[in-house]
Structures are given as C-alpha cells and as structure tokens.
Amino acid sequence: MKIIRGNKRLCFLLVSVLVFALVGGLALNALAAEERKGTSSFKKTWMKVWEVLNFLILAFFVFKLVREPVKNFFQGRTEMFRQKIAEAEGASIEAERELKEVESRFEMLDEEIQRLQQTITGQGERRRDKIISDAEQTAEYMLEKAKIESDMMMREAKIRLRQEVTNEAVRLAEESIKKEIGKKDQERLVDEYLQDLQQVPISSV
Incomplete structure (x- = not known):
C-alpha cells in the first residue's frame, strides 16, 4: 500500500514538472515573438509570472523535500508524547x-494489632487464672502441711505429757511405797525375790 502511494506521488511530481516546463516553453516562445514585434509589456508581465511560478515550484519542491522529515519529526514527537503519556498513565x-x-497492608496491620491485643489479653487472663490457681494450691498445701505439723506436735506433746505423767506417777508411787514399806519389809521382799530367782531353771534364764 505504501509503495503504491509512493508511485502515485512520483507520477504527480513528474506531471507537474512537465506542465511547468510546457508552460515555460510556451511562455518563452511568446516572449521571443513579442521581442520580434518590439513590445516589452508582455515581457515584464511574464517575468513577474515566471518569478511567481519559480517561487511556487521552489516552494513545492521544498515542501516535498521537507514534508516527510517534518512529518516524521512531528510523528516522532507525537509518538514520544504518547509514550510519555502512556508511561505516566502506567506510573499512575x-x-x-x-x-x-x-x-491493604495497613488494614492487615490493624487486624494483626487487634489480634495481638486479643492474644495478649487472653494470655494475661490465663496467666492471672494460673497465678490464682497456683496461689490457691499453695495455700491449700501450706494449710495441709500446717495441719499435719500441728497434729504431729500435738501427738508429740501428748506423748511427752503422758511420759511425764507416768514418770511422775512412778516417782510418787515409789515415794509412797518407800514411806509405807519399812526396812524389814524391804529385806523380806529382797529375800523372796532371790528365792524366786533360785527356783527358776537355769536353762530358762
């Protein structure tokens, strides 16, 4: 498609050059005829027209030569601006x-903070409950230990008291016996005890 358009432009350019050459040739012939007749007004007019035609031809060729670079330049600038706009849109x-x-991260961070707060609160409550439970168990253990120690102390006190009472009763009984039994009775009791020992078989001792 581009090749066809290029050929059309080239043909148009050649036709234009031929037309201008033909017009120029006719004008030159007319100018020569006028000079032979001795008239110069046509020459002046034709020179002006020819200057205009030369300017138009020059302008046309300049336009043809400059159009593509200018077009490409503006197309490049347009494409560059489009790219920059696209990049800006992409960056946006x-x-x-x-x-x-x-x-989204901030929202997730808020949720994470709330979750951590709930976790910390839950851990604090569980730790508080554990501390209370441990304190109750420790108190129960200490009470039980104190009760056991108290019972042991009571038993030991009862045993010591019983021993003291027994010892005191024995002492009082001995004193009472000593007071009631005379010396002769003591000798008699000793003799009876010795006789009893003599009657006991040796094998059983």
Missing part, C-alpha cells in the same frame, strides 16, 4: 496499585 496505575497495596 502502578502508584495507585502500590497505594492500594499499602492501604
């Missing part, structure tokens, strides 16, 4: 995406 989209991601 990326910035929006990053902003949404940051906002």
Whole structure:
C-alpha cells in the first residue's frame, strides 16, 4: 500500500514538472515573438509570472523535500508524547496499585494489632487464672502441711505429757511405797525375790 502511494506521488511530481516546463516553453516562445514585434509589456508581465511560478515550484519542491522529515519529526514527537503519556498513565496505575497495596497492608496491620491485643489479653487472663490457681494450691498445701505439723506436735506433746505423767506417777508411787514399806519389809521382799530367782531353771534364764 505504501509503495503504491509512493508511485502515485512520483507520477504527480513528474506531471507537474512537465506542465511547468510546457508552460515555460510556451511562455518563452511568446516572449521571443513579442521581442520580434518590439513590445516589452508582455515581457515584464511574464517575468513577474515566471518569478511567481519559480517561487511556487521552489516552494513545492521544498515542501516535498521537507514534508516527510517534518512529518516524521512531528510523528516522532507525537509518538514520544504518547509514550510519555502512556508511561505516566502506567506510573499512575502502578502508584495507585502500590497505594492500594499499602492501604491493604495497613488494614492487615490493624487486624494483626487487634489480634495481638486479643492474644495478649487472653494470655494475661490465663496467666492471672494460673497465678490464682497456683496461689490457691499453695495455700491449700501450706494449710495441709500446717495441719499435719500441728497434729504431729500435738501427738508429740501428748506423748511427752503422758511420759511425764507416768514418770511422775512412778516417782510418787515409789515415794509412797518407800514411806509405807519399812526396812524389814524391804529385806523380806529382797529375800523372796532371790528365792524366786533360785527356783527358776537355769536353762530358762
């Protein structure tokens, strides 16, 4: 498609050159005829027309030569601006995406903070309950230990008291016996005890 358009432009350019050459040739012939007749007004007019035609031809060729570079330049600039606009739009989209991601992270951070607060609160409650339970168990253990120690002390006190009472009763009984039994009775008791020992078989001792 581009090749066909290029050929059309080339043909148009050649036709234009031929037309201008033909017009120029006719004008030159007319100018020569006028000079032979001795008239010069046509020459002046034709020179002006020819200057205009030369300017138009020059302008046309300049336009043809400059149009493509200028077109390419502006197309390049347009494409560059489009790319920059696309990049700016892409950067804007990326910035929006990053902003949404940051906002999402902040929301997740808030949820994480709330979860941590709940976890810390739950751990604190469980720790408090454990401390209370441990304190109750310790108190029960100490009470039980104190009760056991008290019972042991009571038993030991009763045993010591019983021993003291027994010892005191024995002492009082001995004193009473000593007072009631005379010396002769003591000798008699000793003799009876010795006789009893003599009657006991030796094998049983």
